[in-house]
Amino acid sequence: MKASRTIAWALLMAVTALSLGAQGIAPAGYARQFRDSPNASPSRLHWLGTDELGRDRFARIVYGTRISLLLAPAAALVTTLFATFIGGLAGYLGGTWSRLAMGFTDLFLSLPWLFLLITVRALLPLNVSPLTSVVITFLVLGLLGWAAAARVLCATARSLDHSDFLLQARASGISRFRTFLVHVVPNFKPVLFAQFWISIPVFIIAEANLGALGLGVAEPLPSLGSLLRELQEMVTLRPEPWRFLPLAVLIVVISSFPVLLKKEEVRA
């Protein structure tokens, strides 16, 4: 098991390093069009060829991976924050609050996730600047993904309910809110980390689905999702292997995450 973790780390590190160094590595900007050579095959100039608008595919993959790899953790952070406050607070306060919040969470969980996602995404403007579309897409993911994590946190908070240190905090006259922030939340750390780590690949996949449907990041900004849209042309064209590369990057990234989590952390 140890070897697989090392491999996963190495792969994830390599992909992250490549994407962070995008400016230095990519032969051209992600939006630069080489109009003389659209749909080109791999060559010395364009390592992975160009897309139908003549943009360098390698550059787009590197920049697209960067966007997905930077913003999915940001969305995961939003989600864990939400889950801490909704789930954690509900579990800590107990009683009616807990029942109310968990009822709301259950309601949220029973909504079909992808339908909800495209409904909310359609509510928000689609014809905005590319940068805004990135932020909107990942913010929506972050704001809609908290429910499952909130349930876990509620259970964790409830398990702390009768602990001695909370009794002592109460006996010392610390306010309930301060007790929550200073004495309860730090105990969430392992659970929070696991939830944060689990959410990242979920968000990358969700963005990829949105992107492939044309509801994600707007052109010309690339993301792993919008790069996958190119596969659509292959239904009519003959399949060229290098067009599968965004998919390969996606698979490597997504499958690295669960390997890095220890088994106990997943169950927590």
Added chain:
Amino acid sequence: MRELLRDRVPVTARFVAFGLAIAWLVGIAFAFSSVVWAAPGWNLFSTSVSGLFLSIPAAVLGLLAVIFNVPVSLAIAAIVFPKIFRYLRNVLAKTYRMEHITAARAKGLSETRILFYHAFPVAAPQILALAGISVSLALGASIPVEALCGIPGIGQLAWQAALGRDLPLLVNLTVLVTLVTLMANSGADVIAHISGHRP
């Protein structure tokens, strides 16, 4: 609205049901074989296959189905199967570690009898709950798959509504799908209740 749905609901229902059936067959086969048989090579194989399918977005699986010319409901099956398999395997593994199974083994009961009379009744409520959830998973997967494979069903309608910003239609569809999901979940609960396996 009613006319839109009349043509589309049967399409989605048929192809989601077919996909779910395949997903369950494969999921059950994989989960039982990896728990009961427990060969290390097979475990590694089934875990990596399900991991691979888990890390491919639903949209791409739909496209791959078109590219390689296989029935599109197989894409639904490929999306739902790894989740069924993993959950089922965990549930069964937990059940097989219980002491009454060891006792049954010690008495020399056959594996089939242990499975159907000793393991299955214990795991049944969780498996039924999973059945409810799998319906919602398959319906969720129907959006990207139908949209990209050009199948005129509910998912495609939702996608077109989202692109055209037709909010009333989109909200109605979401409510409809939520109702179906809730019905599937409560159906599973009711069956569990009737058969006396309260979770």
